[in-house]
Amino acid sequence: MDNKMINAMSTANKIIKELLAVKPEEEVLICIDSESDMRMANAFAAATTEVGAEYTIAMMPTRTKDKSTTVSKTLQKAMEGCDVFIPMTRSSGAPAYHPKMKQLLLDKKIRECCMVLRDIDNYIKGGALANYEEVYADGKELCEIWRNKKKFTMTTPAGTNLTAEMISAEPIIECGVARNPGESMAFSDGEVSVGPVDFTMNGTLVLDGPMCYFGSPIEPVRMTIKDGKVASIDGGDRRVVGEFKKLFATIENSDNIAEIGIGLNPASLQNGDFEEEKKARGTVHIAFGDGTYYGQTDPSSRSQVHIDAVLYAPTVTFDGDLIVEEGKVVVLGDE
Numbered sequence: 065m066d067n068k069m070i071n072a073m074s075t076a077n078k079i080i081k082e083l084l085a086v087k088p089e090e091e092v093l094i095c096i097d098s099e100s101d102m103r104m105a106n107a108f109a110a111a112t113t114e115v116g117a118e119y120t121i122a123m124m125p126t127r128t129k130d131k132s133t134t135v136s137k138t139l140q141k142a143m144e145g146c147d148v149f150i151p152m153t154r155s156s157g158a159p160a161y162h163p164k165m166k167q168l169l170l171d172k173k174i175r176e177c178c179m180v181l182r183d184i185d186n187y188i189k190g191g192a193l194a195n196y197e198e199v200y201a202d203g204k205e206l207c208e209i210w211r212n213k214k215k216f217t218m219t220t221p222a223g224t225n226l227t228a229e230m231i232s233a234e235p236i237i238e239c240g241v242a243r244n245p246g247e248s249m250a251f252s253d254g255e256v257s258v259g260p261v262d263f264t265m266n267g268t269l270v271l272d273g274p275m276c277y278f279g280s281p282i283e284p285v286r287m288t289i290k291d292g293k294v295a296s297i298d299g300g301d302r303r304v305v306g307e308f309k310k311l312f313a314t315i316e317n318s319d320n321i322a323e324i325g326i327g328l329n330p331a332s333l334q335n336g337d338f339e340e341e342k343k344a345r346g347t348v349h350i351a352f353g354d355g356t357y358y359g360q361t362d363p364s365s366r367s368q369v370h371i372d373a374v375l376y377a378p379t380v381t382f383d384g385d386l387i388v389e390e391g392k393v394v395v396l397g398d399e
Contacts, residue, residue: 069103071188076107079251081115083196084148084177085243088116093146095139097126099154101184108150120146127156129277129311133354133368140164143174147245152179157276161370166357172246178238179251181276182339191252191332191343196240199254202328202396203239206256209395210235213382216260216324218348220378221390222272222284228265228292230324230382231258233359239328254329254343259358262365263292265321269350271300273374274338278307294319294352315353317367322355324348325372326380326388328396341374346391346398348378
């Protein structure tokens with residue numbers, strides 16, 4: 065048994081027993097694909113058995129990024145039958161972003177621990193080592209501040225300058241704790257997020273951090289955002305620019321701005337992994353594509369993709385109140 069497997073077992077026990085508080089007789093659905101690390105799936109199965117609950121491991125096909133929010137009808141039915149859903153597909157975030165899963169959360173039928181697009185290091189290093197009771201407390205406090213705020217602005221040293229209206233739905237707390245039906249977490253974790261109101265984001269977006277599927281740009285990628293969509297790509301890393309142009313040309317509504325998320329985890333690493341960095345305290349991530357999970361309702365917010373992109377050292381305001389200043393979450397006391 066390798067050291068990573070030993071650490072994975074410890075992490076799985078912590079999540080199942082403490083952060084999800086799985087009870088005897090509950091049913092846990094673990095969703096994998098052919099690229100998932102079975103060390104993690106097996107560790108979660110063992111931890112579930114240890115608390116007297118039932119597990120099922122369901123393998124879905126590997127998804128390419130052009131089908132990264134689609135799942136089978138069979139898996140949707142399986143979601144309905146579980147108490148706890150743990151998606152850990154490596155190739156895509158499909159089971160985590162599917163509308164069926166979101167509806168089950170809204171109906172308080174399940175609780176979720178999202179581990180999609182991660183490898184085993186996300187479970188045992190960096191943000192995984194945070195004190196999640198403290199991260200969750202910060203998430204709840206930021207949610208209280210964010211609730212009912214309407215106007216969002218963000219600037220960054222790289223040149224981002226955006227405004228948007230924010231959806232009135234409850235901000236989503238994903239901070240490593242989900243003990244009750246309707247709650248969701250990820251691992252590693254630490255963010256609060258919501259969607260911009262359809263058609264309201266405008267300005268300049270400069271992507272200088274890592275992105276889902278595309279990695280980190282050698283040169284920041286500059287875009288013009290108009291009425292909630294990418295109006296033009298104005299320069300930057302040629303490889304990443306080419307990937308976005310292909311995406312926008314082939315995947316319907318992939319140019320939609322779907323999410324605004326603020327990272328809260330002080331233990332997360334700046335290591336080029338977007339799943340690690342988007343949880344890091346003081347980063348902001350913007351997502352392209354499907355906004356259903358984040359409260360968007362217009363048909364043009366539905367897409368086959370959901371692609372996160374991290375921005376560094378942001379300054380953020382809600383209704384004119386300073387929330388994050390140059391990467392410090394000042395509203396929570398960061399200096």
